Amino acid sequence: MKATIVTIGDEILIGQIVDSNSSFIAKALDKIGIATHEMLSISDDKDHIISTFQKLQNNVDVVIVTGGLGPTKDDITKKTFCEYFNDTLVEHPEVLEHVTQMIEGIYKRPITQLNIDQALVPSKAKILFNKMGTAPGMWMEYENTVFISLPGVPYEMKYLIENEVISALIQKFERPxxxxxxxxxxxxxxxxxxxxxxxxxxxxxxxxxxxxxxxxxxxxxxxxxxxxxxxxxxxxxxxxxxxxxxxxxxxxxxFEESDTIEVVLGRKLKEKGFTIATAESCTGGKIGQMIASVAGSSNYFKGSLVTYETQSKINVLGVLKATIENHSVVSEQVAREMAVNVKRIMQSDFAVATTGNAGPLKGESEEDLGVVFIAVASPNSVFVERFEFGQPREKVIDRAVNKAFELVYKEI
The missing domain is CATH 3.30.70.2860 (Alpha-Beta Plaits)
Structure with missing residues (x-):
């Protein structure tokens, strides 16, 4: 079985927003044995939408459309559905009642004609009731293809996928x-x-x-x-x-999609009853942020000190001024002191520290751009490794973060 996901909206095509809807829908379809054949982003243009439907008709089993449903005049999906399916819009009483309750009861404002028009749906459509918003989803069938239209607002789309669409697809199709x-x-x-x-x-x-x-x-x-x-x-x-x-x-x-390195690291720390802290310069707190993003990390994450500027390494972390003057701020010696000191300050079992030249300028060190020193302090020892991650800046930071996780995970 094949599906195509179509996102409608000029805001996606000009890069104003990122299409996260397609990823969510594809994962949901995959779980029930429907393979996503392609993902398309198209403009808010009636002719473009219709030509896309014509190309997909009978070539895929399911077309899921997000976007173009709303109270404003530029939301044209319903009207385009009517034209493609040779249908007319009719007022749906249950949808109108729901819209009225949301506008007047929850938002505490008078309902307008634009709001009332949300209850207009193609007469041939099966309504997918949207409890999270005012725009209903629509299910229409033509020849060998099911067309499903959903709001583009992510939490509304997710609600309809999880509570209406998936169960309906399971009933409709025999799937591998x-x-x-x-x-x-x-x-x-x-x-x-x-x-x-x-x-x-x-x-x-x-x-x-x-x-x-x-x-x-x-x-x-x-x-x-x-x-x-x-x-x-x-x-x-x-x-x-x-x-x-x-x-x-x-x-x-x-062994699972959810087993990112920060999840695995946290699990290992929790199993062994260890704690960890971070001292970061070139990575700007990203290691600590990733550790803290895991639910329950307060059981093992003591905290992070982001000492980006040289003087803050001296004032906050207690790195010796002489160490920086003798070896430069990007050096094995500074990384070592950062890890040892944050471990002591935070009273943690493990600590990881980073200092480097992420670029695009060298800063206060003579080390080449892309050079990063990563130190790991454990209950019994401390070690430092030097890496050359090249450029650009984003690559250096990402690779330093990942390497830091790898080193501390292996040490634990």
Missing amino acids: FIVHQTLMTYGRGESMIAEQIEAWENNLPAFIKLAYLPSPGRVRLRLTARGTNESELKEAIKKQVFTLTPLIYDIIVG
Whole structure:
């Protein structure tokens, strides 16, 4: 089964907002065995919408449209639906009652004609009741394709997907099963992993596909199996993971999409009863922010000191002025003192510190652009490693953050 997701809105095409709706919808469809064939972003233009529908008609099973539903005159999806399906708009009494309750009861303001018009829907449409907003979703079928129109407001779209659309699609279609298993790896590049597991990959059954999903410092290996017997697919995936794991056991940090390095690190700290603190310069607090983003991190995260300017390293962290003068602010010695001192200040078991030249200017150090020193202090020792991450600035910061997580995770 194939689906296409269409987002309508000039604000997406000009880069004013980022389309997060398509990602959410695709994940929801994947869980019920519907593969997303493509994602399209198109303009708020009637002819463009109609031509897109014509191209998709009978080429995919489901078209899910978000955007263009609202009280303003530039929201044209309903009218375009009517033209494409040769239909007319009619007032839906339940939708009108809901709109009235929201405007007058919740927002405490008089209802306007624009609000009332929210209750106008194509007469042939099945209404997807939107409790989160005033614009209802619409389900229309034409020949071999189901067209579903949803509001573009993310929380309204999510409500309708979770409470109306998915259950309706399950009832409508017989679907294959899609089973995924993701292995999270850290500290080794995509090409090196591919070379290491080449023989295993070549022997995968035809119904199981492997995808490499790299990002700075980490690679997700996603196994996907498609078929009609869910239990057999799960067993086949389990068997392949069992065979793969010994080949790359030293870089696997988790087995689910949610097992990011900060989640895994937090789990490990919690299991062992350890705490951690960070002292950051070039990474600007990003390591601490990622650690703190995990629910329950207060059990093991003592805090972070972001000492970006040189003097703050002396005044706040207690780095010796002589150390900076003798070795420069970007140096092994400064990184070491940062880690040791924040561990002492925060009274943590572990600490990680970063100092470097992220660029684009060198600043107060003679080290090359892209050079970063990362120090890890443990209950018994402290070590520092020097890295050359190149440019641009964003790449340096991201790679430094990921490398810091890798080093402290291995040390723990």
